[in-house]
Amino acid sequence: MPIRVNDTEVPAPEDARVSLLDLLREHLHLTGTKKGCDQGACGACTVLLDGNRVLSCLTLAAQAEGREVRTIEGIAGAAGELHVLQRGFVEHDGLQCGYCTPGQICSAIAMAEELRRGDPSYVTPDIAAGPAAVTREEIRERMSGNLCRCGAHNGIVEAIEAMLAETAA
Amino acid sequence: MTPLCYVRAGDRADALARVVNGARCLGGGTNLVDLLRQNVEQASELVDVSRLDGDVRESDGGELFIDAAVTNAALAAHPLVRRRYPVLARALLAGASAQIRNMATVGGNILQRTRCMYFYDVDGARCNKRQPGAGCDAREGFDRYHAILGASDQCVATHPSDMCVALAMLDAVVHLSGPGGDRSVPLTDLHVLPGATPQVETVLQPGELITGVELPPPSDAMVRSDYRKVRDRSSYAFAVVSVAGGLGLAEGRVREARIALGGVAAKPWRARRAEAALIGLAPTPEALLAAIREELADARPLSGNGFKIGLVERTVVAVLTTLAGARA
Ligand SMILES: Cc1cc2nc3c(=O)[nH]c(=O)nc-3n(C[C@H](O)[C@H](O)[C@H](O)COP(=O)(O)OP(=O)(O)OC[C@H]3O[C@@H](n4cnc5c(N)ncnc54)[C@H](O)[C@@H]3O)c2cc1C
Ligand code: FES
Ligand code: FES
Numbered sequence: 001m002p003i004r005v006n007d008t009e010v011p012a013p014e015d016a017r018v019s020l021l022d023l024l025r026e027h028l029h030l031t032g033t034k035k036g037c038d039q040g041a042c043g044a045c046t047v048l049l050d051g052n053r054v055l056s057c058l059t060l061a062a063q064a065e066g067r068e069v070r071t072i073e074g075i076a077g078a079a080g081e082l083h084v085l086q087r088g089f090v091e092h093d094g095l096q097c098g099y100c101t102p103g104q105i106c107s108a109i110a111m112a113e114e115l116r117r118g119d120p121s122y123v124t125p126d127i128a129a130g131p132a133a134v135t136r137e138e139i140r141e142r143m144s145g146n147l148c149r150c151g152a153h154n155g156i157v158e159a160i161e162a163m164l165a166e167t168a169a
Numbered sequence: 170m171t172p173l174c175y176v177r178a179g180d181r182a183d184a185l186a187r188v189v190n191g192a193r194c195l196g197g198g199t200n201l202v203d204l205l206r207q208n209v210e211q212a213s214e215l216v217d218v219s220r221l222d223g224d225v226r227e228s229d230g231g232e233l234f235i236d237a238a239v240t241n242a243a244l245a246a247h248p249l250v251r252r253r254y255p256v257l258a259r260a261l262l263a264g265a266s267a268q269i270r271n272m273a274t275v276g277g278n279i280l281q282r283t284r285c286m287y288f289y290d291v292d293g294a295r296c297n298k299r300q301p302g303a304g305c306d307a308r309e310g311f312d313r314y315h316a317i318l319g320a321s322d323q324c325v326a327t328h329p330s331d332m333c334v335a336l337a338m339l340d341a342v343v344h345l346s347g348p349g350g351d352r353s354v355p356l357t358d359l360h361v362l363p364g365a366t367p368q369v370e371t372v373l374q375p376g377e378l379i380t381g382v383e384l385p386p387p388s389d390a391m392v393r394s395d396y397r398k399v400r401d402r403s404s405y406a407f408a409v410v411s412v413a414g415g416l417g418l419a420e421g422r423v424r425e426a427r428i429a430l431g432g433v434a435a436k437p438w439r440a441r442r443a444e445a446a447l448i449g450l451a452p453t454p455e456a457l458l459a460a461i462r463e464e465l466a467d468a469r470p471l472s473g474n475g476f477k478i479g480l481v482e483r484t485v486v487a488v489l490t491t492l493a494g495a496r497a
Binding site for chain 1: 170172173174175177195197198199202203206207215217219242245246248251252255258259262263265266267268269271272398403404405
């Protein structure tokens with residue numbers, strides 16, 4: 001079964017040990033997705049698998065067979081127009097070196113969908129009711145799987161707030 | 170990582186046949202892939218069970234049956250879990266990150282291995298769990314995250330799961346399937362203390378796999394329940410200690426108490442002594458403190474983790490005092 005990567009079908013690698021991250025970077029030369037720790041601890045390798053955010057470093061490429069992978073290269077519009085969150089990162093200084101940025105953006109796009117569904121987080125006061133308001137505390141907790149060694153977190157949270165406000169309007 | 174072959178299980182029988190022949194189950198892979206890559210574990214065949222049935226069903230009797238392949242994220246978001254067993258939803262959401270919870274399965278979460286750094290350090294450290302008889306570098310090492318209850322001279326590692334602490338509190342039952350047929354084991358009996366054989370971590374037999382988890386119909390203390398995790402940073406870190414608590418009250422007195430502790434032992438620790446000590450009492454901070462002290466009477470801290478005793482005491486008092494004040 002092939003893997004769909006940003007709307008293109010690619011075959012799964014023959015060596016079952018190849019991670020989805022290495023398939024993207026080394027085999028397909030989609031180097032937007034970054035390798036930080038290669039052990040699940042930083043979030044730099046976050047991609048969307050059937051729309052859900054996952055870590056490509058801990059996913060074997062074979063596990064993605066028959067599924068749809070979206071990476072940072074597949075986030076902008078067809079004519080190259082930036083996604084609202086990409087614009088937000090630029091406007092709100094959501095980055096310094098940029099190494100964590102592709103993972104942050106993929107992660108936050110999926111986070112917005114989780115919020116839209118009403119999924120609770122660890123800091124949601126009433127787990128049964130779900131999040132009443134999207135506070136900064138909610139955003140930070142939901143984004144805690146993406147580290148930024150440059151400490152651009154304030155700008156990142158602002159960019160996400162701007163996206164949530166714009167898509168709600 | 171040594172070369173291996175990967176197959177997706179067609180159905181449960183296929184998975185079982187392959188596991189009987191020596192294949193390892195692969196859930197989300199968030200623990201196993203890491204352990205294989207770091208050479209802590211070896212496997213020649215992986216059978217992916219993450220695409221087998223992944224449903225959450227309610228039985229006529231009010232039990233909740235959760236398939237092993239259900240993801241941690243899906244279970245935490247499930248309406249029945251959030252309403253009837255909030256402790257389980259909160260515990261799941263306290264674990265790892267959103268990305269990892271989207272991948273991690275219920276079966277894999279239960280069987281995840283310890284995060285003891287000496288267990289992971291294949292080249293640099295001795296570990297009886299990894300290599301029986303080699304010795305344990307944690308006993309004389311950095312033991313902040315290690316056990317205070319139920320440990321042995323051979324091993325002081327803790328079980329890292331948040332979900333399992335809530336499952337222990339809820340009297341969850343784990344369903345197993347193996348060459349000898351199906352059986353079920355209470356979660357509190359699934360993991361075993363290290364004793365002289367720390368490499369044996371559960372009662373699973375070779376060739377057995379987890380098919381699901383069953384929760385009993387919700388009691389008052391399951392509905393009025395919560396989970397609190399104490400860690401070195403406020404998110405995306407393993408527990409230093411954690412507490413799953415639940416209270417059933419009648420006329421201001423404890424009718425049902427449920428307490429389980431994480432980060433203190435090689436298994437999620439159900440604090441039955443503390444629970445029994447609370448029955449019939451008003452849930453005052455003093456009564457709660459006395460009860461958890463009874464549970465911790467056998468605690469044997471290591472040189473660097475004695476603080477866990479006071480931390481568990483205060484966390485239990487905080488969780489149950491808050492629950493006592495919450496409207497039912
Ligand atoms: C950076 C990081 C932080 C984390 N933080 C936390 C945390 O704070 N709290 C927490 O609780 N966890 C945490 N985790 C651990 C995470 O919860 C586990 O890795 C995850 O739950 C394992 O599930 P999985 O499906 O990916 O298991 P896998 O990695 O696929 O498998 C784990 C084990 O279970 C076996 N297995 C899987 N399914 C079955 C089955 N059906 N039957 C029999 N055997 C089976 C596998 O053979 C393997 O031995 C963290 C992990 C990482 C990488
Ligand atoms: S590279 Fe995947 S989490 Fe760090
Ligand atoms: S911008 Fe440098 S790591 Fe985040």
